[in-house]
Amino acid sequence: MTEIFDSSTPIYLQLVERINRQILRGELKPGDKLPSVREMGIQSGVNPNTVQRTYRELEGMKIVESKRGQGTFVTENQKILQDMREQLKQEEISHFVESMKAMGYSESEIVNGLEVFLSQIEGSESE
Amino acid sequence: MTEIFDSSTPIYLQLVERINRQILRGELKPGDKLPSVREMGIQSGVNPNTVQRTYRELEGMKIVESKRGQGTFVTENQKILQDMREQLKQEEISHFVESMKAMGYSESEIVNGLEVFLSQIEGSESE
Amino acid sequence: MTEIFDSSTPIYLQLVERINRQILRGELKPGDKLPSVREMGIQSGVNPNTVQRTYRELEGMKIVESKRGQGTFVTENQKILQDMREQLKQEEISHFVESMKAMGYSESEIVNGLEVFLSQIEGSESE
Amino acid sequence: MTEIFDSSTPIYLQLVERINRQILRGELKPGDKLPSVREMGIQSGVNPNTVQRTYRELEGMKIVESKRGQGTFVTENQKILQDMREQLKQEEISHFVESMKAMGYSESEIVNGLEVFLSQIEGSESE
DNA sequence: GTGGTCTAGACCACA
DNA sequence: GTGGTCTAGACCACC
Numbered sequence: 001m002t003e004i005f006d007s008s009t010p011i012y013l014q015l016v017e018r019i020n021r022q023i024l025r026g027e028l029k030p031g032d033k034l035p036s037v038r039e040m041g042i043q044s045g046v047n048p049n050t051v052q053r054t055y056r057e058l059e060g061m062k063i064v065e066s067k068r069g070q071g072t073f074v075t076e077n078q079k080i081l082q083d084m085r086e087q088l089k090q091e092e093i094s095h096f097v098e099s100m101k102a103m104g105y106s107e108s109e110i111v112n113g114l115e116v117f118l119s120q121i122e123g124s125e126s127e
Numbered sequence: 128m129t130e131i132f133d134s135s136t137p138i139y140l141q142l143v144e145r146i147n148r149q150i151l152r153g154e155l156k157p158g159d160k161l162p163s164v165r166e167m168g169i170q171s172g173v174n175p176n177t178v179q180r181t182y183r184e185l186e187g188m189k190i191v192e193s194k195r196g197q198g199t200f201v202t203e204n205q206k207i208l209q210d211m212r213e214q215l216k217q218e219e220i221s222h223f224v225e226s227m228k229a230m231g232y233s234e235s236e237i238v239n240g241l242e243v244f245l246s247q248i249e250g251s252e253s254e
Numbered sequence: 255m256t257e258i259f260d261s262s263t264p265i266y267l268q269l270v271e272r273i274n275r276q277i278l279r280g281e282l283k284p285g286d287k288l289p290s291v292r293e294m295g296i297q298s299g300v301n302p303n304t305v306q307r308t309y310r311e312l313e314g315m316k317i318v319e320s321k322r323g324q325g326t327f328v329t330e331n332q333k334i335l336q337d338m339r340e341q342l343k344q345e346e347i348s349h350f351v352e353s354m355k356a357m358g359y360s361e362s363e364i365v366n367g368l369e370v371f372l373s374q375i376e377g378s379e380s381e
Numbered sequence: 382m383t384e385i386f387d388s389s390t391p392i393y394l395q396l397v398e399r400i401n402r403q404i405l406r407g408e409l410k411p412g413d414k415l416p417s418v419r420e421m422g423i424q425s426g427v428n429p430n431t432v433q434r435t436y437r438e439l440e441g442m443k444i445v446e447s448k449r450g451q452g453t454f455v456t457e458n459q460k461i462l463q464d465m466r467e468q469l470k471q472e473e474i475s476h477f478v479e480s481m482k483a484m485g486y487s488e489s490e491i492v493n494g495l496e497v498f499l500s501q502i503e504g505s506e507s508e
Numbered sequence: 509g510t511g512g513t514c515t516a517g518a519c520c521a522c523a
Numbered sequence: 524g525t526g527g528t529c530t531a532g533a534c535c536a537c538c
Binding site: 094 | 148151152153212215216217219220221223224226227229230231232234237238240241242244245248249
């Protein structure tokens with residue numbers, strides 16, 4: 001299975017992002033083992049060296065711990081995961097607000113639009 | 128000046144997006160002349176044919192009117208521009224909510240996070 | 255087989271016209287696959303890019319659906335085809351009336367001439 | 382003033398057609414003088430030889446008479462003009478019926494469509 | 509194979 | 524100058 005990567009940013013960073021999201025969404029839980037470097041390389045259609053670089057990066061962020069001979073595991077340190085969650089949230093919000101302002105919307109229009117949107121999808125949830 | 132394009136989506140669509148935003152932000156006003164296809168081609172580091180494809184697309188959306196021998200102009204039809212503004216807003220909001228939910232946030236957390244963010248930047252507006 | 259095109263209107267529009275008529279006449283039925291852009295290019299003695307422009311145009315009219323890797327197909331949406339049929343009929347009639355009036359015929363002469371003509375060919379139908 | 386000619390049929394035939402229509406529409410009346418070969422050449426952006434050929438053709442059809450030293454005149458023979466009028470009418474009707482049938486319309490649909498069309502434009506004549 | 513995008517360069521029509 | 528069409532040929536994504 002070949003994956004799709006945006007060629008404008010390095011693949012290893014995109015992999016970092018993807019794994020972070022998997023953790024945030026609960027697809028990967030604290031203590032879970034990540035696929036081996038080789039395995040992930042095949043899954044992602046990417047060179048194992050790139051995966052290695054990804055895991056090193058995640059380890060630097062304390063999100064992941066490598067245990068020699070056993071594999072790479074999601075940290076059990078809840079605080080770190082919380083911090084990451086918070087940080088990604090801020091980035092997402094910031095990007096959203098920036099885009100809306102770039103389109104000329106005022107802050108109140110932004111909040112209002114969001115609330116209207118949420119109330120709408122509530123009504124059509126299971127259609 | 129060579130521009131950077133995300134290779135994952137067609138250049139002509141990225142150009143469409145960019146021009147739409149310029150119109151929404153008021154950088155291009157109704158009746159304004161766009162750069163000629165050749166001029167824009169140079170500015171964007173892109174083939175004139177690609178720019179023309181962009182302009183043709185915009186013309187199909189009724190956002191722009193091309194007059195042979197004269198140039199390409201932003202429509203003066205305010206209703207169309209309003210519709211586009213509204214549509215892009217919806218897309219932006221929808222994308223935002225989807226991302227936040229993908230990260231496991233509840234609707235109330237999303238609204239709350241947005242409001243906190245806005246109250247923060249208010250304090251540091253003119254720094 | 256090289257085809258003949260009227261040089262006064264763009265080839266891609268003439269191709270659009272031709273395909274529309276083929277659909278209206280039932281030579282192409284809903285769901286039918288059109289020749290590939292390359293194939294049609296050879297058949298028509300025209301560049302594949304020109305054929306693609308044609309297909310893109312038809313897709314914009316919702317008359318055709320292109321599926322990457324599979325081909326281009328006549329829509330199965332009967333309503334669209336009916337609308338097109340009606341529209342082309344109106345254009346044909348309008349053009350006819352205009353020509354006749356330009357030659358100085360009154361409306362009743364036009365209707366009368368048509369009816370006489372039709373009654374004549376009825377007699378010589380299967381010659 | 383440069384005129385527009387369809388490059389798929391000879392210019393002199395297109396000129397013949399045009400003059401015929403002018404006569405039928407009453408823009409040129411029996412006995413009227415046509416522009417000189419040179420004059421018409423300039424008006425139409427066409428070589429005088431081409432005009433010469435056109436006039437010769439019209440003379441062969443008895444629609445026009447050349448009087449040496451005076452010019453070329455529309456015939457005063459009403460019968461000829463009537464015949465031409467009738468012939469062009471037949472061609473126009475025939476072409477119309479053929480097109481409509483090619484689109485799959487029955488004879489009654491053709492007549493009906495025409496009548497509906499005429500009744501519609503009657504209501505919006507002077508808008 | 510299929511459609512889709514992009515380029516380079518030509519030629520045309522309009523003004 | 525402007526936009527519009529067309530070609531030849533390249534490369535990509537999907538199947």
